[in-house]
Amino acid sequence: MKALEEKILSEGTVLPGSILKVGSFLNHQLDVDFLMEMGKEICRLFSGREINKILTIETSGIAIAIACAAEMHVPVVFAKKNKTGNLSGDVYSADIHSYTHGNDYKAVVSCDYLGKDDKVLIIDDFLANGKAIEGLISILGQAGSTLVGVCCAVEKGFQGGGDSLRARGIDVKSLAVIDSMSDTSITFRAQ
Amino acid sequence: MKALEEKILSEGTVLPGSILKVGSFLNHQLDVDFLMEMGKEICRLFSGREINKILTIETSGIAIAIACAAEMHVPVVFAKKNKTGNLSGDVYSADIHSYTHGNDYKAVVSCDYLGKDDKVLIIDDFLANGKAIEGLISILGQAGSTLVGVCCAVEKGFQGGGDSLRARGIDVKSLAVIDSMSDTSITFRAQ
Numbered sequence: 380m381k382a383l384e385e386k387i388l389s390e391g392t393v394l395p396g397s398i399l400k401v402g403s404f405l406n407h408q409l410d411v412d413f414l415m416e417m418g419k420e421i422c423r424l425f426s427g428r429e430i431n432k433i434l435t436i437e438t439s440g441i442a443i444a445i446a447c448a449a450e451m452h453v454p455v456v457f458a459k460k461n462k463t464g465n466l467s468g469d470v471y472s473a474d475i476h477s478y479t480h481g482n483d484y485k486a487v488v489s490c491d492y493l494g495k496d497d498k499v500l501i502i503d504d505f506l507a508n509g510k511a512i513e514g515l516i517s518i519l520g521q522a523g524s525t526l527v528g529v530c531c532a533v534e535k536g537f538q539g540g541g542d543s544l545r546a547r548g549i550d551v552k553s554l555a556v557i558d559s560m561s562d563t564s565i566t567f568r569a570q
Numbered sequence: 571m572k573a574l575e576e577k578i579l580s581e582g583t584v585l586p587g588s589i590l591k592v593g594s595f596l597n598h599q600l601d602v603d604f605l606m607e608m609g610k611e612i613c614r615l616f617s618g619r620e621i622n623k624i625l626t627i628e629t630s631g632i633a634i635a636i637a638c639a640a641e642m643h644v645p646v647v648f649a650k651k652n653k654t655g656n657l658s659g660d661v662y663s664a665d666i667h668s669y670t671h672g673n674d675y676k677a678v679v680s681c682d683y684l685g686k687d688d689k690v691l692i693i694d695d696f697l698a699n700g701k702a703i704e705g706l707i708s709i710l711g712q713a714g715s716t717l718v719g720v721c722c723a724v725e726k727g728f729q730g731g732g733d734s735l736r737a738r739g740i741d742v743k744s745l746a747v748i749d750s751m752s753d754t755s756i757t758f759r760a761q
Contacts, residue, residue: 402680402682402683403682403683404645407647407648407650407679407680407683408645408646408647408682408683409632409636409639409645409646409647409648410645411636411639411640411643411644411645411646412640412643414636415640437628437629438628438629438632438648438650441600441629441632441633442632442636442646445600445602445605445632445633445636445637446636446640448600448602449602449603449606449637449640452602452603453602454595454599454600454601454602455599455600455602455633456598456599456600457598457600457629459598459629488598489593489598491593491594491599492593492594492598492599
């Protein structure tokens, strides 16, 4: 998505440790009109596919998941990090290592909201080494739901997670794929 | 908002400790079409007021904030709980006690995304004792931004936070106000 690549170039900053900061529009301040455009683009990329639910993970996946769901008219389920007092009953869960924060956490989804009849698109803001997405795929497996595909706003292609999922036959589409980045330049993969 | 009251009655469950579980549509699974309707209603309630930004707090305030922002065509800023490696530079912050989780946390907003020219509507999913909202108001004060008003989806009127803010002259509107609840009944305040 050309407009997203341009926005990353104009507003993004590269921090040490291959962290791309896009807090001005994607994960601290949210440019909601632009998010809705991204939602439309995801809807277009997966048009013709039967999807009745979107799965994402808190926190920063929620915004783009809602933008896409508003266009597809399907509900969003977001995995919670660690179990809270508000999440009673049976849950599906997966252990995930966070590259950005350098810690491990448990992603949890209530069994009430995913089941055998669900045909699910996984959405997240970032795809780097793919650990969060793999956790969500494991949760879909526990629920007996069908994985339709994966769509992320920004894929860090050089960290390999997206290509490793594609090699397993999973339909992974990203709105922008970064092949390399430094504090002076960002190179996108041609799509 | 009558449709919200009906949805709370049909899908909500009251857990011990005056916790209202609305995970089927508001804070675990998200009924996005219904959220967009709530966003339109908030936009209607504050029509004629000059608002150029929405402030909320992660996680479950984000969904309804986006729904409203999509209608108002303004950006959302969400306060983060505790500071992460991804949030560099100067921040505004407030210490908040969570009633639901029984712990204290720090809400943080980067100084890049709030300033003197901002006219801000605060949005959240729940308003109980009002501690989270007071933290966000403190952050607006630090930024020199103007507080236009506060809108929450569900106010637990019996916990007093909303009325205490109103007594300070703050324009607080909630889509549904619960005056009392037990595991067998929920009574709404007439609006």
